[in-house]
Amino acid sequence: MGKPSDLIQGTLDLLILKTVSLEPKHGWAIAKRIQQVSQDALQVTQGSLYPALHRLEQQGWLRAKTGQTDTGREAKFYALTPAGRKQLARELESWDRLSGAIGLVVRDGEA
Amino acid sequence: MPRTLDRLWHRLRALLLRRRADTSLAAEIALHLEEAEREHRARGLGPAEARLAARRDFGGVALIEEQCRDTRRVALAQSLIQDLRYGLRALLAQPLVVLAATASIGAGAGATAFVVNLASELLLAKPSGRDVDALVNIRLDGNSHVSYADWRALDDAGALDGLAGYHVEGSVNIRQGDRTDAVVPMLVTANFFDVLGVPLALGRGFTAVEAAAERNPRLVVVSDGFWRARLGADPGAVGRALIVNGEPYTILGVLPKGLKSMPGFGLAPEVYLPLSGALLPGLYHPHAAAAQLVGRLKPGAGIAQAAAALDTVVRRRRVEDPDRPRHLGAMTPVTSGVPGLGSIWSFFAVLVVVGGLVLGIACANVAGLLLARNTVRQKELALRVALGASRARVAQQLFVESIWLAVLGTISGVLVMVLAMAVVGNVPLPLPLPLELGVPLDWRLFALTLSMVVIATVASGVLPALSGSRDALSPALKQTERAYVHRRWTLRGLLVIGQVTLSVGLVVTALLFVRNLSLARTSSPGFDTAQTVVAQLGLVESRYTPETRVAFLQQAVERVEALPGVERAAFAFGMPLSIRHGRTSGARLTIAGEPATSGFPASWAENIVGPGYFDTIGIARRQGRDFTAADTVGTPPVAIVNETFVRRYLSGRTPIGLHVMLPGPGHDIDHEIVGVVADSRHRSIGESQMAAIYLAYLQRPADGRVVHVLARVSGDPAASLRPVASVLAELDRSAAVDVQTVSQSLAFAFLPSRVGAALLGGLGAIGLTLAMAGLFAMVSYSVTRRTKEIGVRMALGAPAGAVVRLVVADAAVLVATGLVIGLVLAALVTQPLAMFLVDGLSPHDPLAFAGTALLFAAVSVAATIPPVRRAIGVGPLVALRTE
Numbered sequence: 001m002g003k004p005s006d007l008i009q010g011t012l013d014l015l016i017l018k019t020v021s022l023e024p025k026h027g028w029a030i031a032k033r034i035q036q037v038s039q040d041a042l043q044v045t046q047g048s049l050y051p052a053l054h055r056l057e058q059q060g061w062l063r064a065k066t067g068q069t070d071t072g073r074e075a076k077f078y079a080l081t082p083a084g085r086k087q088l089a090r091e092l093e094s095w096d097r098l099s100g101a102i103g104l105v106v107r108d109g110e111a
Numbered sequence: 112m113p114r115t116l117d118r119l120w121h122r123l124r125a126l127l128l129r130r131r132a133d134t135s136l137a138a139e140i141a142l143h144l145e146e147a148e149r150e151h152r153a154r155g156l157g158p159a160e161a162r163l164a165a166r167r168d169f170g171g172v173a174l175i176e177e178q179c180r181d182t183r184r185v186a187l188a189q190s191l192i193q194d195l196r197y198g199l200r201a202l203l204a205q206p207l208v209v210l211a212a213t214a215s216i217g218a219g220a221g222a223t224a225f226v227v228n229l230a231s232e233l234l235l236a237k238p239s240g241r242d243v244d245a246l247v248n249i250r251l252d253g254n255s256h257v258s259y260a261d262w263r264a265l266d267d268a269g270a271l272d273g274l275a276g277y278h279v280e281g282s283v284n285i286r287q288g289d290r291t292d293a294v295v296p297m298l299v300t301a302n303f304f305d306v307l308g309v310p311l312a313l314g315r316g317f318t319a320v321e322a323a324a325e326r327n328p329r330l331v332v333v334s335d336g337f338w339r340a341r342l343g344a345d346p347g348a349v350g351r352a353l354i355v356n357g358e359p360y361t362i363l364g365v366l367p368k369g370l371k372s373m374p375g376f377g378l379a380p381e382v383y384l385p386l387s388g389a390l391l392p393g394l395y396h397p398h399a400a401a402a403q404l405v406g407r408l409k410p411g412a413g414i415a416q417a418a419a420a421l422d423t424v425v426r427r428r429r430v431e432d433p434d435r436p437r438h439l440g441a442m443t444p445v446t447s448g449v450p451g452l453g454s455i456w457s458f459f460a461v462l463v464v465v466g467g468l469v470l471g472i473a474c475a476n477v478a479g480l481l482l483a484r485n486t487v488r489q490k491e492l493a494l495r496v497a498l499g500a501s502r503a504r505v506a507q508q509l510f511v512e513s514i515w516l517a518v519l520g521t522i523s524g525v526l527v528m529v530l531a532m533a534v535v536g537n538v539p540l541p542l543p544l545p546l547e548l549g550v551p552l553d554w555r556l557f558a559l560t561l562s563m564v565v566i567a568t569v570a571s572g573v574l575p576a577l578s579g580s581r582d583a584l585s586p587a588l589k590q591t592e593r594a595y596v597h598r599r600w601t602l603r604g605l606l607v608i609g610q611v612t613l614s615v616g617l618v619v620t621a622l623l624f625v626r627n628l629s630l631a632r633t634s635s636p637g638f639d640t641a642q643t644v645v646a647q648l649g650l651v652e653s654r655y656t657p658e659t660r661v662a663f664l665q666q667a668v669e670r671v672e673a674l675p676g677v678e679r680a681a682f683a684f685g686m687p688l689s690i691r692h693g694r695t696s697g698a699r700l701t702i703a704g705e706p707a708t709s710g711f712p713a714s715w716a717e718n719i720v721g722p723g724y725f726d727t728i729g730i731a732r733r734q735g736r737d738f739t740a741a742d743t744v745g746t747p748p749v750a751i752v753n754e755t756f757v758r759r760y761l762s763g764r765t766p767i768g769l770h771v772m773l774p775g776p777g778h779d780i781d782h783e784i785v786g787v788v789a790d791s792r793h794r795s796i797g798e799s800q801m802a803a804i805y806l807a808y809l810q811r812p813a814d815g816r817v818v819h820v821l822a823r824v825s826g827d828p829a830a831s832l833r834p835v836a837s838v839l840a841e842l843d844r845s846a847a848v849d850v851q852t853v854s855q856s857l858a859f860a861f862l863p864s865r866v867g868a869a870l871l872g873g874l875g876a877i878g879l880t881l882a883m884a885g886l887f888a889m890v891s892y893s894v895t896r897r898t899k900e901i902g903v904r905m906a907l908g909a910p911a912g913a914v915v916r917l918v919v920a921d922a923a924v925l926v927a928t929g930l931v932i933g934l935v936l937a938a939l940v941t942q943p944l945a946m947f948l949v950d951g952l953s954p955h956d957p958l959a960f961a962g963t964a965l966l967f968a969a970v971s972v973a974a975t976i977p978p979v980r981r982a983i984g985v986g987p988l989v990a991l992r993t994e
Contacts, residue, residue: 027139028146046143047170050136051178069142076139 012044012052014095017061017080017088024079026069027053053078061087136179140172194511202515211884212477212516216571217523218877219473220563223466224524225531226870227559230459237446239371241308242407247414249274249404250440251425256400259324259386261436262300264428265404270420272409273306275299276386276402279374282649282816283382283390284847286354287341291840293649293847294337297372297380298390298402301328306407307373313338314349314364322385324394330385331360335368337381355384356651357845373405373445389653397434405445418442461620461944465871468617469878470567475610476885477516478571481509482603513572520564528560607886607922608929614882615933615963616940621875622959623941627948628868631861634951636688637791639729640854644828645686646671646820646839649847657812663842664721664808664818665740670838671822676831680822681727684719684808687793688857691817693718695794695801696774700760703770703781713760715802716793719811725751725788727823728853735767735786742807749807751786756802773804782806796861821853828852879966886926886967887974894918894978901982911983918979919972926971930964937963 019025019033030053031044056062061084067077080088147165156164169175202209237243251257257265257276266274277300282293301323303309304316312335322328331353333342342348342362352359372378386401388394394401408417422439429435492505648667655663664682671680685693697714701707722738725731733754742749750771757766766787772779793801820839824831829852836850901914941954948954 026142028143031143032146045170046168047175047178050140050143050175054136054179073142073145074138075142076135 011095012048013056014088014091015042015044016049016052016056016078017084017091020062020078021080021085021088024065024067024077026067026075026077028075029069030078056084060084133176136176140169140176144169191507191511194508195514197508198512198515202512209516209519211888212480213519213523215473215476215881215885216470216516216520216564216567217525217527218881219466219470220520220524220560220567221527221531222469222874222877223463223563224560225528226459226462226466226874228528228532230463237371238307238373238375239310239367244444244446245272245408245410246307246445247271247406247408247417247442248445249406249421249442251404251436252438252440255403257402257404257436258397259394259401260397261428262402262404265421265424266300266302268421268424270424271406271417272412273302274404274406275303275306276404277303277373278386278391278400278402279378279380282847283384284356284649284651284845285341285382286357286845291845291847293647293849294381296382296384296390298384298386300324300402301385303383303385304332307405309370310367311364312367313346314362316364316383317385324385324387327387327389328385329358329360330363331355332364332366332383333362334366334379334381334383335370336379338365353382355382356389356653358389360384374403406442414442414444461940462870462874464940465617465620465874465878468613469874469881470563471613472610472617472878472881472885474567474571475606475613476571476881476888477513477568479603479606479610479885479888481513481572482606510572513568516572517564517568520568521561524560524564525557603892604925607925608932610882610885611926611929611967612933612936614878615930615967616937617875617878617882618963618966619934619937619959620941620944621871621879622962623944623948623952623954623956624868624871624875626956626959627952628861628865630952631796634796636796636857637730637789638687638853639823640852640857642823642825642828643728643853644822644824644831644835644850645689645853645856646822646835646848646850647686647689647691648818648820648839648843649849650816650818650843651845652816654843654845660818661809661812664820667820667839667842668721668723670842671820671835674822674831674834674838676824676826677835678823678825679723679727680820681723682721682808682818682820683724683728684818686819686821686856687718687728687791688796691819692716692794696804698774701772701779702764703772711760713756713802715756715804717804717806718793719806719808721808724805724821727821729823730791731789733787733789735784737786738805738807738809740809743809744812746810748780748782748810749785750782751788751805752784753788753790753803753805755790755800756804757787759802773806796857828854883970886970894922894975894982898982901979905983914983915976915979918982919975922971922975923968926967930967934960934964 015034016030019030019037025033027049031046031049034042034044053062057064057078061081062078063081063084064076064078066074069075144162144165147168148161151161151164152158166172238246240246251261256278262274262276278298279295283296284291285294301317301321302319305319309316311332314332316332317328317330322330333348333353338344338348342351345351348362349364351362353362354360366383370379372380384390386394391401406417406421408414418439421442425436425439429437495505495508496502650660650663668680668682671677685691687693694717695714696717697712699710700713701710720738722740722742725737735751738749738751750773752761752766761769766784769784770781771784773782774780788805790800791803792798793803820835822831822835832850832852836848839846839848839850897918901918904914904917905911937960938955943954945954
């Protein structure tokens with residue numbers, strides 16, 4: 001039951017928040033969407049997806065609603081709350097800073 | 112903070128709607144699995160393979176569900192409820208363990224609570240009254256009592272919001288029909304009820320005006336006990352007459368049940384009477400010790416302020432009359448308890464320590480039990496860890512089981528305490544004073560027991576819980592590796608040592624008191640207790656002058672001697688070893704004819720006796736003569752001393768014929784020593800031998816209302832009780848007559864050692880049993896754990912004897928370590944007990960210490976042998992297979 005490192009955990013939150021910011025989605029769809037958009041580079045393990053969803057809901061950034069899937073099944077759809085939108089902005093900003101900083105470090109001397 | 116509220120709502124909802132949340136989670140996961148399965152099928156897998164693949168990708172469903180639940184943060188509350196349920200079930204599966212643990216903690220906590228309770232009741236109980244926090248005890252100079260005139264003057268001075276006095280010594284005679292009994296009264300100043308605001312159940316208390324001593328009040332307020340026992344709980348008792356000292360008094364009121372009297376100690380005077388010249392002859396004498404003072408502070412006034420005001424009054428009076436008290440001695444709040452009771456305090460301190468020891472042993476016991484249980488459950492715990500439980504979670508579960516023990520322990524603790532209180536309440540103590548130890552079972556007692564049980568359970572639950580959870584973290588299910596590794600200084604070993612240490616202290620104390628009792632019983636008081644009877648006479652003082660009193664006593668002795676079976680009779684002021692044993696004096700003595708500088712400080716017991724006293728009570732006369740009927744007022748004063756007096760103070764002189772200057776009223780009086788008698792006990796059976804001086808009653812008719820008539824009989828002393836009583840009662844109908852055999856009258860003298868032996872012996876027995884059971888369980892358990900090791904040793908050819916030695920030696924090291932530490936600590940603990948022990952019994956009595964050591968050695972061997980025998984009896988192969 002190894003826990004994901006802080007970086008990965010933080011990144012997963014960001015990915016989830018970003019994914020549901022466009023429209024409410026259920027768990028499976030969130031995982032699929034991340035996989036597709038990243039062109040299969042990012043595989044969200046279910047073991048971390050659901051606890052993360054529940055945690056985000058707990059923190060008030062996501063709100064769960066019952067909705068219909070494409071196949072007509074009832075499912076739990078996660079939507080971004082206003083607080084979640086602010087959190088997404090914060091996370092995006094810190095991600096930009098972080099990735100930019102990492103970029104500067106790893107590309108140092110190449111230019 | 113709407114977010115916080117929102118989150119809280121989420122959690123609450125999750126807790127309340129746990130089932131629904133779980134269903135929704137399950138549905139969510141099921142959907143996920145379905146979608147994954149569909150995708151796999153779309154890639155061309157068969158239905159079964161697709162389902163498997165989806166599951167494989169997903170991982171442990173249960174684990175993920177659990178993690179999701181954890182995020183809801185209701186896990187703690189939820190798992191607590193779960194643990195409580197599980198804990199109860201697990202405990203009930205081992206009822207013996209539960210019973211032992213509960214009983215241990217209950218006995219320890221109950222016993223301690225009982226002792227604390229008794230002590231606080233005896234020493235700290237607040238008297239009943241209105242706003243007792245404003246009441247203060249007052250002493251002038253160093254004296255507890257002041258004269259009647261002093262009380263009057265100080266009360267009138269108005270420094271306080273009322274100043275009352277009371278007087279508990281002595282007794283009054285109550286006649287009902289043909290019976291006259293002496294009862295202990297509380298003589299109080301007229302304003303007593305006004306100042307203290309003592310509550311009444313029926314009627315009222317007397318007021319300052321109607322009860323003024325100068326008006327010779329004939330009023331009485333009776334206690335609840337008196338009202339029930341002697342007035343038949345008559346609701347119409349108020350207004351009836353009661354014959355006190357031969358005169359009718361009007362009953363004004365009845366005090367409520369459970370009233371706490373002013374002097375404290377659970378003392379419950381049976382009647383409250385206004386001070387008067389009739390009840391306290393010499394009341395108006397300027398030096399008579401008439402009353403102890405209790406005052407009420409003025410509203411808003413501090414104690415320092417009041418003390419200063421009163422001190423000014425006292426000093427001003429002193430200027431007017433140099434014969435008055437010099438200054439205010441002390442002013443202390445009534446609620447601060449009774450001062451100057453060091454010995455009673457230390458007795459209870461010892462009891463509390465002993466109670467604490469019992470509790471400590473109980474804790475060690477329970478810790479041992481839990482530890483043993485955890486070891487047995489190692490695999491279960493390992494399994495829980497393997498399934499993902501955190502260490503905190505396992506510790507929580509183990510700890511929760513102790514909560515159940517606490518609940519059960521409290522119940523049994525309260526039961527033990529109730530039982531103990533019932534026993535104490537119903538055992539009649541041979542006390543010369545009426546004591547009422549009404550100890551109500553209120554919430555404070557319950558809280559006390561509960562807190563002790565909780566502390567005990569936490570203390571005994573923490574270590575095993577932590578060690579249990581640590582053990583569980585050791586590689587799962589690999590317990591087998593440890594079976595061959597034997598460590599001595601484990602937690603369990605330390606528990607054995609701790610338990611032995613504690614119980615050694617307890618057992619030494621208990622043995623010491625049991626020894627004390629047996630020594631006290633067999634030690635001779637120095638006079639005959641087998642063939643003697645003693646009558647205590649309570650005379651109504653106002654009916655006698657010194658001359659008629661002597662005549663009455665001489666007549667009484669004549670009449671008693673005339674009875675069949677009575678060989679000899681005599682009268683005396685004091686009866687040794689009773690509460691009225693005479694006086695204890697101290698002064699600088701000089702011998703007539705020697706220079707004043709040769710004086711020596713001396714202290715001695717003093718009794719004033721009639722002719723024939725020594726022959727009657729059986730104190731041998733060594734030299735010189737006895738007092739005779741010729742030693743009367745007007746003849747030169749004579750005295751008889753005991754051998755210790757001669758040895759201690761008159762060394763090198765011939766005692767007979769010496770003239771000693773003894774302090775008399777006003778000036779020293781020359782007394783000629785005419786006889787020397789054997790030593791005997793005076794105040795208590797355990798005292799160190801006192802020097803004694805006997806004075807001739809006929810020369811110095813003693814004051815005080817109580818005198819004793821003693822008789823030596825040839826047959827069964829019990830048979831002569833009734834004839835002696837009736838002869839004396841015929842002589843003076845108003846006198847209270849109480850006849851006992853001397854051995855019966857000694858019950859009071861044995862009381863301290865008997866109470867000590869009973870209390871400490873009882874606690875000691877509980878503690879010893881607990882310690883023995885714990886020791887037995889732990890030693891035999893650790894031997895059982897080594898069954899496999901023993902099997903290997905036997906298989907490799909170790910002789911049975913060597914194995915036995917090995918195991919026994921192992922237990923012996925633990926027990927011996929505890930024993931040595933315990934004995935050293937016990938030596939320190941028993942030091943303050945010296946004052947309760949009879950002369951000649953050291954608090955480091957070798958017999959008690961050696962006995963304790965032997966006892967523990969025997970028990971530890973006994974605890975080791977059976978399991979070892981079982982272990983070596985089992986074949987090596989079987990032993991190897993045991994788990």
